[in-house]
Amino acid sequence: MSGLVSTKVVLALNAGSSSLKFALYEAATLAPLCRGGVTAIKEKDQPAQFSAKGEAAAALSAGAGPAPDIDHEGAARWLIGAIGERLAALPIAAVGHRVVHGGADFDRPVLVTPDILKRLEALSPLAPSHQPHNLAPIRSLLESAPQLPQIACFDTAFHRTQPRLAQLFPLPREFAERGVLRYGFHGLSYQFIAEELRRLGGARAEGRTIVAHLGHGASLCAMRGLESVATTMGFTALDGLMMGTRSGAIDPGLLLHLVMQEGYSPKDVHSLLYERSGLLGVSGISDDLRALEENATPAAEEAMALFAYRAAREIGSLVSALNGLDRLVFTAGVGENSPSTRARICASLGYLGLALDEAANARNALTISAPSSGVETMVVPTNEEAVIAQAAQHLLHAG
Template identity: 40%
Template sequence: MAASSNTFLLTINCGSSSLKFSLYHAGSLQQELSGSVDAIGTASGKLVISKQEKPLPGQSGGFKNLDAAVKAVIRWIKHSQYNNNLLAIGHRLVQGGPNHRAPQLITDDLLKTLHQYVYLAPNHLPDEIKNIKAFQKAFAQLPQVACFDTAFHADMPDEAKYYPLPNKYREQGLLHYGFHGLSYEYIIQKLAADGINVNKQNIIIAHLGNGASMAAVKNGISVETTMGLSPIGGLVMGTRSGDLDPGVVLFLLKQGRLTAMQLDTLLSKQSGLKAIAGKSDMQELLNMAANDAKAGAAITTFCYQARKFIGSLAAAMGGLDLLVFTGGIGEHSAVVREMICRNLDFLGIRINEKLNNQHKENIGSSTSNVKVMVLKTNEEAIIAQHTQTIILK
């Protein structure tokens, strides 16, 4: 299938409460436009579209669920000038099981396999599969590509990849997958393009958002990451618990008499910052902190855990050369970055307060032995890149 300058790749990035999409020129992979439906399930939800940072007509009025958001995006594309010039569609998928990591063409067989592994990502895969089917129905003539968030971590060493449990569970797909891989891949590509030799560096990338994780990248390979079997693990997050003693889970099952579904809901949607302070949005918590002790406690817990994981990931690599902050919180919250780095002098991490407050790309102080950076991530660019590679094979 040949690419030309007047054909486009559509990327779809489905989140728990948002849907992002972009159009990229086939061949050059230059972005044509981007759009999103945010705050799905609330009255404030709206479809926002921009081209070269200039807003285009969208839609307000709220979207009651993801299905409504998907229909709105499909309707917009169908009525746009791009409808007859689409070459392929690329989708971000959180999980493909142990045997599906690399990007691949979406087939009926792949969808059957994804259904079999819904139990590995029950809060993500069902919506993502439904999303794919909606776009297949609307654009039946187009090839569609799955880009898995676990791919970046596929080469983790065995000591990081496998849990100390009987082998029969490993055969059922129970292993340390890691997530946010498309984001990490973009950051590594960006660093390499900026002249940093990522193949000779110990790098920690902190993707901090409502969902948060970190990855230790040694000589270009992910060797450890905070999320594990599911996106619930690792750091405390907006509504997710992060890592817990297994005894806590047993306590909740026995003493709390929770069903497996109730436990999943508790750990995924009712825990984390929301459980501590009643709010899950970091910026909202920062605005409340001066007069709300619970908001302050939530922020302190988040930064404490981030600092703890930076220390453990640096130990896993045997040192640290570069720390990168990305994701919504990582990119935009100078306060959180400062609180995380405040007690990391022992690792050689020191930030320049002025540069940090100005959200500069390089925020390390002149005395820092570790380079500290703030970079904007772009998962959609990686989806477009992989989609083009697959369809042009």
């Protein structure tokens, strides 16, 4: 741990379905110290693995790793314990968590109490593939370290600036009155990108922007003045774009057909739409776009083409909500690292005046549009953990 000065730190946790990503920051300055994660949590035939990089990584990795069959609660306890034992000079001042669903009530980060946790658990049916995993580390730490401040940061909060019409479903009014609304997700990522665009400045910084968060989960967000005005995900994180294993938007009549004519149970429909569709379902090969890019089969090609087609079509919808487009930003795993996917999507957007610089796109440059392009097109890496740490620091300073 040579070179590390004794200082309090903020720990940012980002729990996924089978992973627990983390990042350590100095509490006073938010200087990054270390980031990594526990992967393959509760995955069949795969032991959990820990990895880390950064200034504190060597010391944190020294010693026994997590148990092979650890769950999310256990992974959080192990990580907190490892930091306390192996990075004793870096006591944890607070832990920030990504929580996918904040519902209608939570429009900003909050300090978690047992009552707040109960309210967030009640939202789990709205994000069944995410919320329970997000809350597991919080529950564990409330029990094992109740004195440790925990801050919940919500993926839905960024979208609360949307106008009411963008949030409504065309259902009887009683549904909206009891909270059945379009909430939108990936808000921590969109907040980071908005702040980066503000920092980068330029004539189009506050203009009409669409951000494409393309990863295993995927969505689009239309921004005006760097605030959300529309997004592709809705009541749940299943809506909108085609994703790794999720279908995205689908005809509800098809779902009625599966239930009423083919005997599908609700559990069958859930498994189909969340776990067996998207890139995996169409290709029959993989939910990882990198694997499909390496595969020359017609099914892999069709899956990638459909992914791009659905993204370009939804971009057109958001252009209508913005009444034009000044800037398109790609982010997240696929958006940041797949030139071919960006090229496929942009090839359908020439009607907007968008022209791609092929060489810049190939090297994942910051600006990938040609100088003559009517739409500035960019690749901006996201950092959800930085947003979480910033929120935790703010609440700490607020007392």
